[in-house]
């Protein structure tokens with residue numbers, strides 16, 4: 001028995017493969033580096049959904065634009081409830097309000113995730129929602145709906161790179177959750193809500209906000225090693241490091257570091273982040289020798305999204321906005337597999353007393 005299901009194979013998939021020893025992520029036959037920053041999110045999603053969503057490759061940009069508009073019509077009346085919720089809680093509320101009986105639930109799920117993420121980020125600050133522009137690219141429109149002003153080309157490209165980078169990643173905790181829900185035939189939108197609930201934990205998709213808190217607390221490169229050492233002495237985990245599968249550097253970390261470096265005026269921040277990263281790897285090596293802990297996706301996610309002007313509480317919703325495409329693909333693949341996921345537990349509690 002394995003408490004964390006390590007090494008248990010629970011699904012066959014054509015969608016993505018994580019090679020933890022080589023530090024390689026393959027998405028439908030392509031290395032991540034071939035896709036992120038090169039192929040727009042809408043097209044990568046269409047590729048991911050090929051064979052699962054009928055007619056997906058016919059102009060996905062237009063269909064995502066329509067889906068964002070459709071989602072906005074359903075979700076905007078709920079915006080007034082968002083000011084008492086954190087952005088990820090607000091996104092959870094909004095996605096839970098979508099009807100299961102939609103004629104195009106795959107597109108609606110991704111369109112709604114973008115709309116809900118932006119609406120929840122603004123709503124948490126008491127700001128009104130911004131309606132989507134269906135003619136814009138998905139990432140550009142998402143950034144516009146967050147900020148309330150058109151995104152510049154570099155910013156839109158940076159967010160597009162991010163969405164593609166996190167689109168799918170094997171049978172991670174939230175994807176497994178989405179597949180379990182799909183296996184009961186509960187419907188695609190329920191799988192997506194469940195995926196988001198699993199994603200929000202700090203051990204999974206909730207880490208990048210705390211990465212930024214950590215960088216703020218460290219303050220200057222000179223202070224990094226002693227601060228990080230102190231944190232580990234207190235038994236804390238260093239956010240943005242370690243991974244269940246990767247035993248080397250997470251390839252997504254490099255993709256996002258490159259994307260962040262392309263943004264204007266970010267060279268000082270990247271240099272600081274690099275100094276902290278190197279110090280963290282030295283501290284981890286010293287305090288957890290032989291554990292092979294390295295940088296994960298969340299470390300440079302924090303730098304990139306902060307540079308794009310996204311508030312740190314909005315990082316997990318944006319992760320969800322990208323990963324929804326993957327959850328949808330896995331849920332559809334699971335539905336095709338057609339068997340409810342139902343593992344066993346081993347009972348270690350007391351047995352009823354024998355009748356005398």
Ligand code: ACO
Pocket residue numbers: 004202203204205207232236237238239240241242243244245288291293296297298
């Ligand atoms: N900082 C300090 N120590 C760590 C860290 C870390 N970031 N990660 C793992 N360790 C230590 C553990 O304490 C443990 O040591 P021990 O056996 O001496 O007690 C050892 O390394 C192995 O750790 P596990 O908990 O077995 O690793 P697991 O595979 O269960 O956890 C996880 C993976 C949850 C990602 C973990 O590395 C972690 O908590 N990292 C920090 C949070 C984070 O960055 N999460 C984002 C992950 S990426 C993603 O989900 C998108």
